[in-house]
Amino acid sequence: MANNPEIMIIGGGAIGICSAYYLAQGGRQVTVIDKGAMGSGASYGNAGFIIPGHLIPLAAPGALAQGLKWMLDAESPFYIKPRLSRDLIRWTWQFRAASNEKTMRAALPLQRQLGFGSADLYHELIARERLDCHYTQAGLLMLYRTEHGFEEAQAEARLLQEFDVPLRLLDGPAAAEMDPAVSPEIAGGIYFSRDAHLDPALFMQALAKRVEEMGVTLRPDTEVLDYEVAGGKVTTVRTTRGDFHPGQIVLAAGAWSPDVARALSLRLPVQPAKGYSITVKQPDGGPRLPMLLGETRVAVTPLGPNLRYAGTLELAGMDFSINQRRVNAILNGARSFLVSPVETDNLVEIWRGQRPCTPNGLPIIGRPASLSNLIVATGHATSGISLAPITGSLVAQIAAGQPTEIDITVLNPDRFR
Numbered sequence: 299m300a301n302n303p304e305i306m307i308i309g310g311g312a313i314g315i316c317s318a319y320y321l322a323q324g325g326r327q328v329t330v331i332d333k334g335a336m337g338s339g340a341s342y343g344n345a346g347f348i349i350p351g352h353l354i355p356l357a358a359p360g361a362l363a364q365g366l367k368w369m370l371d372a373e374s375p376f377y378i379k380p381r382l383s384r385d386l387i388r389w390t391w392q393f394r395a396a397s398n399e400k401t402m403r404a405a406l407p408l409q410r411q412l413g414f415g416s417a418d419l420y421h422e423l424i425a426r427e428r429l430d431c432h433y434t435q436a437g438l439l440m441l442y443r444t445e446h447g448f449e450e451a452q453a454e455a456r457l458l459q460e461f462d463v464p465l466r467l468l469d470g471p472a473a474a475e476m477d478p479a480v481s482p483e484i485a486g487g488i489y490f491s492r493d494a495h496l497d498p499a500l501f502m503q504a505l506a507k508r509v510e511e512m513g514v515t516l517r518p519d520t521e522v523l524d525y526e527v528a529g530g531k532v533t534t535v536r537t538t539r540g541d542f543h544p545g546q547i548v549l550a551a552g553a554w555s556p557d558v559a560r561a562l563s564l565r566l567p568v569q570p571a572k573g574y575s576i577t578v579k580q581p582d583g584g585p586r587l588p589m590l591l592g593e594t595r596v597a598v599t600p601l602g603p604n605l606r607y608a609g610t611l612e613l614a615g616m617d618f619s620i621n622q623r624r625v626n627a628i629l630n631g632a633r634s635f636l637v638s639p640v641e642t643d644n645l646v647e648i649w650r651g652q653r654p655c656t657p658n659g660l661p662i663i664g665r666p667a668s669l670s671n672l673i674v675a676t677g678h679a680t681s682g683i684s685l686a687p688i689t690g691s692l693v694a695q696i697a698a699g700q701p702t703e704i705d706i707t708v709l710n711p712d713r714f715r
């Protein structure tokens with residue numbers, strides 16, 4: 299019954315494969331299809347941070363004003379390519395509407411539950427399945443090189459402490475002492491003790507292998523083309539490798555989700571947001587702790603023998619070109635915080651990926667009212683790796699018709715109508 303799976307997952311990224319894992323654990327017969335290789339989308343070369351305490355969404359107060367300022371700078375960490383797209387204009391409007399203190403605060407308790415719930419699941423999952431992916435729970439250092447940046451960060455830290463996020467404020471010398479690679483010029487930092495990190499490509503490889511052992515069928519190079527719908531259900535999924543007649547479908551196609559959903563008359567306001575990573579061999583004296591560099595928004599992740607710098611968020615549509623100027627800006631952004639060499643002599647890979655971003659920063663998880671056998675799981679923006687296990691576990695509960703362990707009513711796909 300290979301083409302009649304009980305549950306078919308569209309998209310073999312972190313969200314799709316984690317969903318497959320928790321569904322298979324519950325004894326379901328699952329097929330995952332992907333238009334390319336499993337784990338080849340955004341889940342491949344990202345920074346690999348598992349950061350449950352970083353609750354402030356992209357749509358935070360002042361985000362749009364800051365974004366517009368950054369747009370004038372070709373090396374800034376944020377860019378919107380001006381274009382006449384109705385979807386982008388609507389998305390930007392909704393983003394602006396969500397960028398206020400009240401909306402942000404209202405979302406924080408749920409974000410906290412999702413983030414810490416997922417971090418706990420990671421801990422169990424990696425240990426139970428012995429996944430070899432450089433998973434390390436050593437915390438994360440957020441650094442600021444200007445007094446102004448550090449002052450703003452302290453205000454954010456006070457807000458996070460209201461929501462019981464474990465963190466420690468560090469003055470400049472204390473921040474520099476945390477890792478010998480940090481420049482002594484640093485103004486201050488915040489240490490998030492519960493954060494972890496991993497090599498996302500190794501995690502995806504190891505988990506894909508494990509789900510296959512559990513009986514999940516993986517079908518790479520299989521692209522969704524169209525559907526047949528009858529009686530409020532998707533009855534057929536037409537793909538480049540033939541028709542499938544699944545009992546239930548999980549739509550987890552990351553930044554491609556709006557395209558995959560369009561033929562089902564579902565409008566998902568998800569914009570692709572491009573980012574880059576540059577992976578090099580770990581230099582002598584290189585960072586040992588993962589770091590987020592405040593003013594330049596660069597992520598630095600030690601990954602076993604390698605070191606990754608990642609950053610930028612470009613709303614430029616499904617454009618996968620590499621802008622060398624922005625790649626250089628990421629490296630320069632790291633140089634201004636580190637004393638260790640930031641060089642590409644020992645380059646492993648330059649990569650770009652598209653984050654699936656909703657206007658208010660919250661993912662979309664749930665069944666749309668119009669299709670009773672469809673579950674949407676997408677829109678995780680900058681947190682898809684962090685939130686993959688909890689999303690997979692929630693998808694399995696929805697598929698089983700059980701009440702979900704967390705109230706996720708506000709994540710429903712119909713909320714944007």
Ligand SMILES: Cc1cc2nc3c(=O)[nH]c(=O)nc-3n(C[C@H](O)[C@H](O)[C@H](O)COP(=O)(O)OP(=O)(O)OC[C@H]3O[C@@H](n4cnc5c(N)ncnc54)[C@H](O)[C@@H]3O)c2cc1C
Nearest residue numbers: 309311313333339340341344347522552573681682683684
């Ligand atoms: C530079 C950068 C750094 C990041 N750092 C972090 C981080 O440190 N921590 C964190 O939590 N998140 C991070 N993210 C975000 C994270 O990578 C994403 O949120 C996450 O990978 C999304 O997972 P996904 O499974 O939804 O999408 P993807 O991994 O993109 O998977 C979607 C899959 O769907 C497939 N697909 C698309 N269309 C079709 C179709 N028609 N038919 C079949 N298959 C299809 C694609 O081939 C793809 O494999 C980062 C992202 C970037 C770009």
